Amino acid sequence: MAIGEVRHMGTAVLEPPADQVPGQDTERETARAKQAVDAVAADLVARGNLAGGEAQAVLEAQALMAQDPELAADVARRVAGGSTAERAVYDAFGAYRELLAAAGAYLAGRVADLDDVRNRIVARLLGVPMPGVPDSDEPFVLVARDLAPADTALLDPALVLGFITEEGGPTSHSAILARALGVPAVVALPGVGELAEGTVVAVDGSNGEVTVNPSGEQRAALARAAEERRAALAASTGPGATSDGHKVPLLANIGGPADVAGALEAGAEGVGLFRTEFLFLDDSERAPSLETQTATYRQVLEAFPEGRVVVRVLDAGADKPLAFLSPGEEPNPALGVRGLRTLLDHPEVLDTQLKALAAAAEGLPVYLEVMAPMVADRADAKAFADACRAAGLRAKFGAMVEIPSAALRARSVLQEVEFLSLGTNDLAQYTFAADRQVGAVSRLQDPWQPALLDLVSLSAEAAKAEGKSCGVCGEAAADPLLACVLTGLGVTSLSMSASAIPYVRAALSRHTLAQCERAAAAARAAESAEEARAAAEAVLSGE
Numbered sequence: 001m002a003i004g005e006v007r008h009m010g011t012a013v014l015e016p017p018a019d020q021v022p023g024q025d026t027e028r029e030t031a032r033a034k035q036a037v038d039a040v041a042a043d044l045v046a047r048g049n050l051a052g053g054e055a056q057a058v059l060e061a062q063a064l065m066a067q068d069p070e071l072a073a074d075v076a077r078r079v080a081g082g083s084t085a086e087r088a089v090y091d092a093f094g095a096y097r098e099l100l101a102a103a104g105a106y107l108a109g110r111v112a113d114l115d116d117v118r119n120r121i122v123a124r125l126l127g128v129p130m131p132g133v134p135d136s137d138e139p140f141v142l143v144a145r146d147l148a149p150a151d152t153a154l155l156d157p158a159l160v161l162g163f164i165t166e167e168g169g170p171t172s173h174s175a176i177l178a179r180a181l182g183v184p185a186v187v188a189l190p191g192v193g194e195l196a197e198g199t200v201v202a203v204d205g206s207n208g209e210v211t212v213n214p215s216g217e218q219r220a221a222l223a224r225a226a227e228e229r230r231a232a233l234a235a236s237t238g239p240g241a242t243s244d245g246h247k248v249p250l251l252a253n254i255g256g257p258a259d260v261a262g263a264l265e266a267g268a269e270g271v272g273l274f275r276t277e278f279l280f281l282d283d284s285e286r287a288p289s290l291e292t293q294t295a296t297y298r299q300v301l302e303a304f305p306e307g308r309v310v311v312r313v314l315d316a317g318a319d320k321p322l323a324f325l326s327p328g329e330e331p332n333p334a335l336g337v338r339g340l341r342t343l344l345d346h347p348e349v350l351d352t353q354l355k356a357l358a359a360a361a362e363g364l365p366v367y368l369e370v371m372a373p374m375v376a377d378r379a380d381a382k383a384f385a386d387a388c389r390a391a392g393l394r395a396k397f398g399a400m401v402e403i404p405s406a407a408l409r410a411r412s413v414l415q416e417v418e419f420l421s422l423g424t425n426d427l428a429q430y431t432f433a434a435d436r437q438v439g440a441v442s443r444l445q446d447p448w449q450p451a452l453l454d455l456v457s458l459s460a461e462a463a464k465a466e467g468k469s470c471g472v473c474g475e476a477a478a479d480p481l482l483a484c485v486l487t488g489l490g491v492t493s494l495s496m497s498a499s500a501i502p503y504v505r506a507a508l509s510r511h512t513l514a515q516c517e518r519a520a521a522a523a524r525a526a527e528s529a530e531e532a533r534a535a536a537e538a539v540l541s542g543e
């Protein structure tokens, strides 16, 4: 929870004058453009190195965007036609932006990243300050249309008390990175851009509420609630469990070795989701070598002796495109060849990854579990388990439940694998036909939707009947109240951004398993996400 004055993100597009330059200056302007592009790309990579983890991969992807050869050719063509370097960059990126925007809602998220890159290059060429997070010596609440990964990654939690965005959904990149940072954030709040600079707001990241000009009384109540939460956090330590001792291991979601320290600090009992695709974003042409992958995986596995580490094999496509693997144009990339489907089309990539994991775990006392994203049915689960066996991998093999079919027929999927892990971000996307990158449909991405809870329950019950485990590794697990409901639905472990672990641990430790079960039943009996949340809250607060 944060209270502070609103500062708006500097999103104004810098439009350079459309001056013409004489022919003899073409060479100089071309060189200036190239220099600015390279400097901005280097800056993004440097920011990535500073930020580490998932943010690093996102920033590096943006650096690649800046240096896209087709964009460079368009800039050169415009300079040859008499444009200044800054105008050529502005126009070339503008044309590309229109293409992206016209390509449909799916690419809308990418437009914000592209605009950010364009603004950075143009600002550099004009010699004006970079647009982005406002300069301020006083802490403030940042308000933006959407946040580019470059800005979210470097937000200084000492200055940025919290942030509010108009666009983006609860499972968009910005929200996931904010959670990793541990600052309160509210996303997809229409109209917030109209708040006057300097307005005092209270941002409650735990329930998504923003109070404008809170009264003294409201402020005091909010501060009291925040203080109570802090005290509860400080008091909760040790492994995750309900107050009557029902164990629910609390695991961390990580993007690579850089996230390990934060996970350990938060008391993670292991890793429940290692998103390996971030390792693959470095090179748009090919997969990292067996050796590079082995070394990276080993760094993570070494950090959790006697712990559990669940590695997800490459999840390329849709919101995580990889040029060398993702198929060409698809009308609906989220419904196309992605996740396990991509790997089954490129068995050599899957085989190298599994062999690297086998080599990395060699001789280590870690409990390695490997799972496939986007498993639709038993045939998918079998193809993945066969590939694991063929690679000589000694680990538990599992399937992510991200497609409703896998939840509906979870027992059949479990004939082939040893565990399930619910990816609630994609499960919501596919259950409600609501693209997770589109703010306009964020109501439907709410993991409190009773239909989603039904699918969680089906999966957890199937796992119980088969004597196997069923965790949750989507963003749903990071919501303390929902974590209690998921536990009540029979989920056996919860994996989340490290910063959420203390909150979830504290919430679980306040309730018995039976209370969690009652809250789960009440939530499932509701007719909407809001009702489900209120019903669970009422049960758990003893109303």
Ligand SMILES: C=C(OP(=O)(O)O)C(=O)O
Residues within 6 Å of the ligand: 273, 275, 315, 402, 422, 423, 424, 425, 426, 427, 473, 474, 475
């Ligand atoms: C954990 C998940 O995977 P990702 O967010 O990486 O798609 C999910 O879909 O819930």
Ligand SMILES: [Mg+2]
Residues within 6 Å of the ligand: 373, 402, 423, 425, 426
């Ligand atoms: Mg997913």
